[in-house]
Amino acid sequence: MRRAPLPAAVLIAASLVLAGCGGGDETTSEDSSPASQKVAGGSTLDSTWPLTGLPVSGDQSASQDHPVLVAKMDNTYSSAPQIGLSKADMVVEELVEGGLTRLAAFYYSQVPGEVGPVRSMRASDIGIVSPVDADVVTSGAAARTIARIKGAGITFFQEGAKGLHRDSGRSAPYNLFADLGEVSSTIKQDEARPDDYLPWGGDKDMPKGQPAKTIAASFSGGHTTNWSYRDGGYVNENTYAADGDEFPADTVLVLRVQVGDAGYLDPAGNHVPETKFTGSGAALLFHDGRLVKGTWKKGDLKSPLQLSTKAGKLTVPAGHTWIELVPSNGGNVTYKK
Known part of the structure; x- marks a missing residue:
């Protein structure tokens, strides 16, 4: 048995300082002093799903007998x-x-x-x-x-x-x-709720930010993922998903990350990159057709992700989130109203 049950706890988020985003962004000016963000309250870990922050319904349990x-x-x-x-x-x-x-x-x-x-x-x-x-x-x-x-x-x-x-x-x-x-069915494990992947909150906790209805996340001279905000969610314009089987993104979270060399070549002779998902960097939170800029921080590979703006803690509205790990060097993020 690899995991022990976790106690119920109130959701909390950690604090960071604001960092700007890379060049080439198409945007209007962000509010210089967004409202301070409240920590989500009144909801215990056992009553919400760890990967969405959404409430557990019916007779379901957030402590499953299988891992993520x-x-x-x-x-x-x-x-x-x-x-x-x-x-x-x-x-x-x-x-x-x-x-x-x-x-x-x-x-x-x-x-x-x-x-x-x-x-x-x-x-x-x-x-x-x-x-x-x-x-x-x-x-x-x-x-x-x-x-x-x-x-x-x-x-x-x-x-x-x-x-x-x-x-x-x-x-x-x-x-x-x-x-x-x-x-x-092959995994033997105690029922245990994993930790929250993101610092979850509600729509009301999100700072005003600025309008942003389209997103282009470009990965180091190769692939670009394009998003449009429509009908209350984000549509991946160049998805390869089967019709009707697309990911229902409520939020797109772009994190600018350092990328190094994994130290070997693929069969075609290409250098294999390695995303360094520790440290800190710029974060762009897209939700409800708006953008809030901030920073992310992750102490080590196993640490939870922490987000903040210069006003304080930043939470992610509960729902389905698509995270883009865009390289700080060679990658780019653009967005429009």
Whole structure:
């Protein structure tokens, strides 16, 4: 049994100082002194989901008998259509070699059947999945990456494990899929609610910020993910998800991160990047057609993410969040009213 039950606690968020965002942004002036943000109250950890902050309904429990499962999914044209994104609680998009991106799709409140295409892990995933002690569903990884993943104490399930299978109607390597229900059935664990991934709050806690209805998150000269705010949520304009199976983003959180070299080449001879998901950097919180600028901080790979503005603590409105880990050097973020 790898985890012990957590006590109920009131949600709290940590404090940081404001940092500006990189050049090239298209924006109007942000309010110079946004209202101080209140800490979400009246809701205990046991009554909310850790990956969305949303209340638990009916006879469900936020303490499940399975860990958070993270499916590593391909994010290129070859993966279309992606399956299972609509059931994810949260998604993190990270840079991989060749300027492309890969998705870490987090599942906890729902454990769907088919998800994929499932692809390989990167060392970047250690900082992405460790805060909630997640297990990873993957096609595998380079030998040195597997050594680091194991060294970080992360459990993973790769091809050959129960629940992972190839779809004969698709071309390899874009044809590996996972039934997360079958994967989770092999895990023995005490019921325990993971820690909150983000400092959750409510819409009323979000500072006024400035209008921002479109977003373009560019990853180091390669892929750009485009978002538009429509009908109360954010639509990924260039998603590879199957029709009707798109991720229902209530919030897009862009974090500017340092990216280094993982120390090896992929089979095509490209240097494999490694996102350094520790330290601090600029944060852009997009919600309800508005943008609030701030900073993020993460003490070590396992630490929770902390957010702030110059007015104090910054919480993320409860809901489904897509996190963009955009490189500080070579990446760019633009937005318009």
